[in-house]
Amino acid sequence: MNEKQPTRIPTAINLHSKSRLLAIEFSDGASFRLPCEYLRVFAKAKEVRTLGNPVTGKESVNITRIEPQGQYAVRFIFDDGHDSSIYSWDTLYELGVNQEQNWQAYQESLRKAGYKPGASAGTEGPRHIQLLYFTYLVKQLQKEAEQVEIPPSVTDVSSLIEWLRRRNPDQAHLFREGSFQVTVNKQFSEPFTRIDAGDEVALIPTSPNAPTKK
Structure with missing residues (x-):
């Protein structure tokens, strides 16, 4: 058959x-x-x-x-x-x-x-990740890296970027979709890539010029 x-x-x-x-x-x-x-x-x-x-x-x-x-x-x-x-x-x-x-x-x-x-x-405790910035992000944010505690709502790259926009309303334009690439633990990521405690997340702009406010 x-x-x-x-x-x-x-x-x-x-x-x-x-x-x-x-x-x-x-x-x-x-x-x-x-x-x-x-x-x-x-x-x-x-x-x-x-x-x-x-x-x-x-x-x-x-x-x-x-x-x-x-x-x-x-x-x-x-x-x-x-x-x-x-x-x-x-x-x-x-x-x-x-x-x-x-x-x-x-x-x-x-x-x-x-x-x-x-x-x-068991109950999950605070989650911290390391953020790395490059090119104009360093100048605009006045830092090359920072350790942050992420809320429960941050589960992947997409929700992390959204949280960064809300955390810095005056600088939300710097995190505009499509203006940078994201790596997680030195691997290029997708929007759905999971974010876990202890991860190293790098934001790498695709242009040397910062996005302008709209």
């Missing part, structure tokens, strides 16, 4: 380990960013479907390896030891299309089970 071919084929699969995120693009133009936690808790292997209870405690899970399974699927090796779930292209597409409703249903199942995400890890 011939193996059923998937209706949609991935054209790109990229694992962003720092952000614990899988970015996948399909032949029909659809693209999704699927958190590793989401992929883990929706794994279809029997050992993770215990008595109908939701899979818990996977907030920090990551994928360590991706293994092709024939031409129509992949196997994800998770850092919690789970390695037996196979994800077909159609399954990954469906997880992407239905991500919002799936996640809402999962959160509701956690609520009914009385589980509070992150409770097992």
